[in-house]
Amino acid sequence: MAVQNYENIDINSDVSTTRTLLHEVIPITGTILSGAYGTWPNDTNIKNYSHGMFQSVYDYPYLSSSANHIFDLTVGFDETSPLSASAATQNTKKINLYNQFSQLLLGYTGSTTDGVRKFESDLTLDGTGTMKDVFFINFARLLTKDQIKKGTFSLTVGTGAFGSAFAGTKTLYDVSASNTGETTNTFGGDYGVLFESGSSNAHGVLFYQAGIAVVSSSIFSGVAQFDSGTYGYRTVAESLQSSSISGTCDMLRHRIQNLSYNNTTEINSKIYFCRVPHNKFNYSSNPTYLSGSKIRVKEVATDPPVSYITTIGLYNSANELLATAKLSEPLRKDPTQELILRVRLDY
């Protein structure tokens, strides 16, 4: 039985709150995305759906219980894009996907003629620098946790011909974004711009809290053989217009060499400073504390009382035990010592 001797906690001076940011490194290498499990494009870790609106990427064949969902891939374009045409494959679905993402992430302009905002390759949603033909990479919450850490995202894609996709590469990263600036807050949370490495060209945006990367097809401009050539080699624009959504996603997977970011989990803590006065807690109610009705740790009667603190109990105002904190090793306590024990509660 624990000692029933309570020491009041002053909520003004004995309680403090802190926040710790725990991060995880999330590397997603290209081999997970194509060729590791089965033969591209029929990888067994890639799940396509009958609705054909997106494909899911897993880190292991998705029929295995071990597989984790990594992200979803899809494409879309605005109805005002030159690619939008009634003859385009899955034209309506691609427009709807673009609008759905932009509504959720950016909101509306207030205009009655074209109310849904468009993605822009800058931080000002002023209608300039619009990206009308885009890839969407929707990361699983399992990996993004609370949010992607600003300034840590990088995506390297191959810009060579289809057979040697990585003969040339481009890297996109949110180099300018940080916790203190270079982001814009919208419906979908903060977003930062994805710049091409070594240049000021922007080819996408990254929504940190939503965990969604919007990559403009302009990153592949100048690539003559974006796809595999099954229907004749197509550029990225031709693929976006004439291939199915899953077909274009397959081509993108084939070209992702490396993708990595860090995530963030906020851990809120409350710290209780438990004060142990010199003249208290020098006795234990543990049955083993007494031997023959005498304190076991005292040799002679004049010795000061000694106890070993192993546990701290936190009680509410009704003296009901709410939580216990264990010390890593017992702490010796006698009347010559006064202690402050710091108890941290994470939640």
Add this chain to the structure above:
Amino acid sequence: MSYKKFNTNDILYNTMEAQPKSSFFIYDGLIYYNNMPKQTGTRNSSGHVRNASSGFLSLYEYNIDRPLVDTDRVIGEGPDVSYDALVTNYQASGTQVDFLLDNARIYPYISKDSARSSFKTFGAVNDYNEFQYGAILSASYPLSSSITREYITTPYASTSSYNAHYVALKNKLDFYAVRSKHYKVSSSSPAWNKDTQTLNLISIPSIFYGTRIRPGTLSLKWYLSGSLIGELRDEKENGELIQVGPAGSTGSGSVAGVALYEEGFLLLTGSWDLSTTQLALISGSGGALNEPAWIYYGAGANDNVNQTTVGGATYVSASFSLDFKGHTETQTVTMFAHAKVGEVNYSNNPTFIQKGQTQMEYTSSHIYEERSDRLMINTVSSSHSDYSASFERQVYISRVGVYDKFKNLIGVATLSNPVLKKEADEYSFKIKLDI
């Protein structure tokens, strides 16, 4: 947007009890958890798919089939930036390294700051103090867990010669003597003293059972060449592990040990022979042969017992199974959100208003006024072609938002399919939240 207040009858608190079943099989120095075979990965071809050894549970199940590779890449940088070169540059200039290596695996890190948080691996204060503020403290995944067996020949001889794990449990053993006398450390009749007995301590981490092992569900089986030679069960549900089979076996009906349900320990003391066939079962014994007994149960469960350490191939004739159920409690909140007749019949979605209407009535430095005569769109479906159905007020409910008393959104329940609600309809949405 209007808010609906929960009544006292709309919120229920419940506790959901579950009994997760665990099954371990121990053979030839390997453990198999829930009959899961050893899986070699495709990419991680030299290791395990989960990067955790056979019999181990992988917390979070991260790093599935990921080999550890030194890519020399920096997280957040392109392929042209070398990690090693960057570290060299930083160290030469005395700058704190605040970037991370991409080793192809997921791993956690925190920056040392005033919160004084760190991983348990940085337990010692001195270790932690050696890092500068802003330095990165990293750990690794997966975190794994499995059962462990400990063969204890000297539980407690003196204050300088004892097994710490056993000594830590002595008080608890005496405490539980009210359940059964077999818990007691020492007894005069019948006479025993656990301090001097040879003990077999099996530790079960709480991740396998939750708050306690469910009494009455424990089953420990000793197999010799595939034949059952002994089974222990806690059939009295008081912690006594009683030999219940096979029928007529030596020691049947005897107590071979006790279970600490809440703490997750099995302490076996039964030393009677379960068979006359002798096996090499003790690590470091140089091939010494012993008859199977409960003190050798579980040999090979993370206790450094294998054919090499016991010095004999007879060890592979032994195999063991351990089955039990756990007990977990999950608190749940059930909330009933009511959409009554004539209520919840408007949407704030901009597409709810007919397209092409003027939005503003008037705006100035002091006034912003929207037109009150804007028309809603008619979403009623007509059964006939070339004929628009009559207008009715109806909405499709797709989400239910839960707010706190300060009207902060604290949760969103999304329906699998939007529900059509007409003015005369009434719905109650049941929202369940595990906490």
